[in-house]
Amino acid sequence: MWFLLLACAKDPVIDSGIETCGDLPEPEIGACDGLPVVTWQGFGHGFLLTQCQGCHASTAPERYGAPEGVVFDTVEDACGQADRIRARVLDDDSMPPAGGLTEDERVLLSTWLDCFLPYEGL
Numbered sequence: 511m512w513f514l515l516l517a518c519a520k521d522p523v524i525d526s527g528i529e530t531c532g533d534l535p536e537p538e539i540g541a542c543d544g545l546p547v548v549t550w551q552g553f554g555h556g557f558l559l560t561q562c563q564g565c566h567a568s569t570a571p572e573r574y575g576a577p578e579g580v581v582f583d584t585v586e587d588a589c590g591q592a593d594r595i596r597a598r599v600l601d602d603d604s605m606p607p608a609g610g611l612t613e614d615e616r617v618l619l620s621t622w623l624d625c626f627l628p629y630e631g632l
């Protein structure tokens with residue numbers, strides 16, 4: 511009789527003390543257990559493009575007053591401003607200015623910022 515041994519997928523999020531992008535804090539051990547993998551490629555890039563870059567892209571023809579230095583073109587940009595993205599979108603609910611994010615988007619954004627972004631763009 512054959513038994514199929516499935517290797518346990520290693521939790522990608524560990525408190526390893528490694529360098530993180532933008533010096534973001536690593537998540538606490540266990541804080542991200544069981545959460546879906548949410549990455550720049552799978553979520554962050556598209557989310558920022560759709561919801562933010564209309565005003566914030568370095569190439570935006572009309573910024574509607576968005577500060578020049580606040581751009582989200584690359585994952586490194588996102589790393590460097592992760593705390594401000596969290597503050598304005600998730601804490602203050604003041605970006606995008608017109609609102610309209612779904613609860614799913616908010617949950618995915620939170621997961622990405624806390625659990626996966628620190629390990630990206632290195």
Ligand code: HEC
Pocket residue numbers: 558561562563564565566573574575576577580591594595598599605606607608
């Ligand atoms: C319709 C245009 C527009 C869109 C879309 C938009 N912003 Fe902004 N953003 C602004 C303007 C105008 C300011 C400057 C005024 C202010 O800070 O409220 C700004 C400022 C900011 C700042 C810098 C100020 C701070 O608190 O650090 C951040 C960070 C920011 N936006 C994040 C975002 C994110 C993240 C999104 C997408 C989820 C987004 N914005 C979408 C117009 C926009």
